[in-house]
Amino acid sequence: MQESSATFSLPDLKEKLLKPARDIRSILRWGYPKFATIRFVADHSQLGVEERHILTRVIMPPDKIVSRVRKKIACDSIEDRDLLLDGYNVLLSVDSLLKNEPMWFCDDGYIRDTRYYFSKAHQAEDIEEALDSVLEFLSEASPKSVTFLLDAQISRSGELAGFIRRKLKENGISGKARTSKTTDFDLKTEGGNPENNLVVATSDGIVIDSVLQALDIPACLMEKMGIEPVRLY
Structure with missing residues (x-):
């Protein structure tokens, strides 16, 4: 059963998400679609709904990063x-x-x-x-x-x-x-x-x-x- 991120303190939650975040970014550099990549890594890491949502909010494909940073x-x-x-x-x-x-x-x-x-x-x-x-x-x-x-x-x-x-x-x-x-x-x-x-x-x-x-x-x-x-x- 997947645990909710609500059971983790923020430092523990961050620690739990660091490796999945790195893995997702590495895969995205090869041009794979964002949401399918997050789902694949999250399933492998047995992440809960809230944790998946955080990764979806935080992680972006390289092309989005460049264009959005330029506009800020x-x-x-x-x-x-x-x-x-x-x-x-x-x-x-x-x-x-x-x-x-x-x-x-x-x-x-x-x-x-x-x-x-x-x-x-x-x-x-x-x-x-x-x-x-x-x-x-x-x-x-x-x-x-x-x-x-x-x-x-x-x-x-x-x-x-x-x-x-x-x-x-x-x-x-x-x-x-x-x-x-x-x-x-x-x-x-x-x-x-x-x-x-x-x-x-x-x-x-x-x-x-x-x-x-x-x-x-x-x-x-x-x-x-x-x-x-x-x-x-």
Whole structure:
């Protein structure tokens, strides 16, 4: 029977995943598909569902690593830039950080949490502290404008958008918040248009693949707080 990673301490979990992670990376260099490779190695190593999810989040094929790293911009380089935030992606990741959840340094250079089981609808009710942390960062970073984009399908997103607009005004940040039924499409389309010259704040790999420049706000906050991510090296 496979053990859940919940039975392991974080150091033990990291130690358990180090060899499978190395094996997966070695196989991926030969051009094999990511998900089949992770499944093959995870089966051989008798890993549980949560452990497989962590490896899926952290490990990337070489071509994705190169292209995504090139798009990542520095935390102090958004002054006078227009910023488009993948609202729930950023806020829930920061929420995980503030709740001391493991934050993983992924092969493509971005920070991701692995609360894969969370319900966005439930988590979204408890992210005011995360929002305050993001707004504090934005106040110091001085972007030209900020737009929070929220999934309309998630309950009370409209209320959250209104709340964010009030908080932006309170903090003297030029910006807005809106909902969309096609959030990922909007992020990729607007962030991938050279004429817009937008920076997109997200750690969603599919979105990053389509935009021109990406900002990793959780990583910026961790750097400021002196928190090191978990690395599978």
